[in-house]
Amino acid sequence: MRDVSIIGVGLTPVGEHWEKPLRILGSEAVLAALADAGIEMPEALYVGNMLSGQLSHQENVGALIADHAGMRGIEALKVEAACGSGGAAVRLGYMAVAGGLCDVVVACGVEKMTDGTTSVVTSALASAADAVFEGEHGLSFVALNALLMRRYMHEYGYKRDDFAEFPINAHRNAATCDHAMFQREISRGAFERAKMIAEPISLLDSSGIGDGAAAVVLAPTDYALRHGLQAVRVLASSVGTDSVAIHDRHALLRLEAARISAQKAYAQASVGPEDIDFFELHDAFTIMAALSLEASGFAAQGQGPRLAMEGTIRREGRLPVCTMGGLKARGHPVGATGVYQVAEATMQLRAAAGENQVKGARLGMTQNIGGSGAIAITHILERLV
Amino acid sequence: MTAMRPDRPVGIVGYGAYVPRYRLKAAEISRIWELGDTHLPIQSKSVPGPDEDTVTMSVEAGRNALARADIDPAGIRALWVGSESHPYAVKPTSVIVAEALGVGPSTLAADWQFACKAGTEALQAAIALVGSGMGQHAMAIGMDTAQGRPGDALEYTAAAGGGALIIGPADEAAATLEASLSYASDTPDFWRRPMQHYPQHAGRFTGRPAYFKHVLAAGRALMDDLGLTAADIDWAVFHQPNARFPQRAAREMGFSSEQIAPGLLSPAIGNTYAGATMVGLCAVLDVAQPGERILQVSFGSGAGSDAFLWRVGERIDAVRDAAPLTSDYLARTCYLDYGAYVRYRNELIMH
DSSP: OOOEEEEEEEEOOOBOOTTOOHHHHHHHHHHHHHHHHTOSOOSEEEEEOSSHHHHSSOOOHHHHHHHHTTOTTSEEEEEOBTBTHHHHHHHHHHHHHHTTSOSSEEEEEEEOOTTSOHHHHHHHHGGGSOTTTTGGGTOOHHHHHHHHHHHHHHHHTOOGGGGTHHHHHHHHHHTTOTTOSOOSOOOHHHHHHOOEEETTEEGGGBOOBOBEEEEEEEEEHHHHHHTTOOOEEEEEEEEEEOOSSGGGOSSTTSOHHHHHHHHHHHHHHTOOGGGOSEEEOOOSBHHHHHHHHHHTTSSOTTOHHHHHHTTTTSTTSSSOBSTTOHHHHTOBOHHHHHHHHHHHHHHHHTTOOGGGOOTTOOEEEEEEEETTTTEEEEEEEEEOO | OOOBOOSSOEEEEEEEEEOOSEEEEHHHHHHHHTOOSSSOSOSEEEEOOTTOOHHHHHHHHHHHHHHHHTOOGGGEEEEEEEOSOOSOSSSOHHHHHHHHHTOOSSSEEEEEOBTBTHHHHHHHHHHHHHHTTSOSEEEEEEEEEOOOOTTSGGGGTBOEEEEEEEEEEGGGOSEEEEEEEEEEEEEOSEEOOTTOSSOEEOGGGGIIIIIIHHHHHHHHHHHHHHTOOGGGOSEEEEOOSSSHHHHHHHHHTTOOHHHHTTTOOHHHHOBOGGGHHHHHHHHHHTTOOTTOEEEEEOOBTEEEEEEEEEEEOTTHHHHGGGSOOHHHHHHOOEEOOHHHHHHHTTOOOOO
16 A cells, blocks of 8 residues: 655635535635645546535536536546545545555545525435434434433533533634634633524534535655655545444444544554544534544543543644634535545644644544544544654 | 616605504514524514505505695506515505505506515606606505514514605605616525415525625615715615614615614514615605705615615605604504414414
């Protein structure tokens, strides 16, 4: 297997891009990433996307974006793994380069969500759950996470307000991030008074949906070094899965897919959680942030919220998370989110994160989760110099 | 974009407002849906009584306008009602109102539809009819009993009320028209399909690319054409789907909160849709002094805006007290609880 590096990143601000269809959003990110890498034509394009068929009545998004970006003829595929689609696209790109099938590939994530009415988008997102056993009963994604959070609070004795530091940290980081959707801080009082969506999940426990696209260019590390390119090494890339429906889980409050993918990633990279300098986790809801920290070995079972309460997750803490706002405040264009995470981690490891820079960062980890925990894609990136 | 000016000068010879007496507080709606009482879009909204609809309310406003105009209604050559809530899909509201007011029978009568700017669309047509000399007087009415699906964001603001304006020659007018301008584009921010009871909307898309784009474009183009700035204009009335939008539009165009205060009725009565700037203009005419200028900018989803620049004349003092003031209707309040609201709006269905 060849050693793989990221040699270019490109992203659009996350927001309400009503004037831009999928092809424009996607190609803007792809072309920006290629320009960043100094590459004109990749060999393949893998596009992570979840909702193009349901919300834009558009499939075949791989060919669509390749064509619009002036790359007609190359290999181009859409990859779908619910909210983990972006991470899955990076994983596919990694496999193509590591396996020796391609030298230079682009992994892109793109999503357009704000053209539809709330009920249509909520219904489309619910298709990430088990349609027969969960969707059939009208369970939305917020409802599923509310079930998990309520059980978690019951099991471990937390109050709702104990989760406040997750969104407060995310918004604080987004306030200085140009591509974040919500570039403003929130107070503890605002969290406590936030509108309830599905108890105990309020508006400020929840990530904001948006439109956006991000892309990274992957190439063999020796290719990058030979051409003098700015490279961030992909030390590990892994996928774990679990049951789609939460009632089929062996342990409801353990994200088994995340645990499997994190363990595989640590093994591949020959590192442990104690070596990771920052973690771009999947904070679709505050409960997911807590569960992801536990499943990835950063906190013991039932201790995830403590990392937030004690300040460990802050930019200057032991394990900064959501360093550019995370899903909560950078925004969650679902199928693109996993690529935003990898692109942001790359910016950190290039020491190009501006005010959001995690000082001295050498190892960064990203984890993109699909569904309520059915799939998790973990990447560990390393600064090369 | 250049402004529109009729061949002969025209103005408002009579105006009349109408707002039902019933009110529902936003906090009462929020209580039912358990959504908390922060970030409520308005304080309360007007609710039509069980025997009120766009026809009866148009008759009320039309009577007030006729009382101020002091003309023979039979000589009015057009009566047009703009609304999203015409009681019939087929059968004109306008002809029922015309007959009730004694207008016609030699008259144009038609219903206008352009979401919340249907009333001002009728007003542009009335200006054209009188301005071309086809008729001496024309009445334009904007009136609504707006629909909001229970539980939807629109439920907080969908209200009832409106105003009637009689357009006539400038030498009879209480306020003359300096110019007007319309701006429209295919913008799907809010719609209601045939046979649907409630409209749908595209959430936040109704803001910047819809309301603000059209209101600011129409208002600014009219002011530019006339060579006016906000400092040259005394009062401004903007379409008011909530309290925040017209305040922000005013700020972006350079108007102070004092300049929009008399015509900003949405905090107390909600969004009266096609009636909003018509009743807002009535409220401003109730307090305006001769020589003052009033900017009126409507907005209708779909989308478009009509902008008008009015100059108040000496006759305003003579006509003002010939009919109830808008503030009389605002002061006449009877608060409902949610249960009575559901009954009055005929929303009660047991499954």
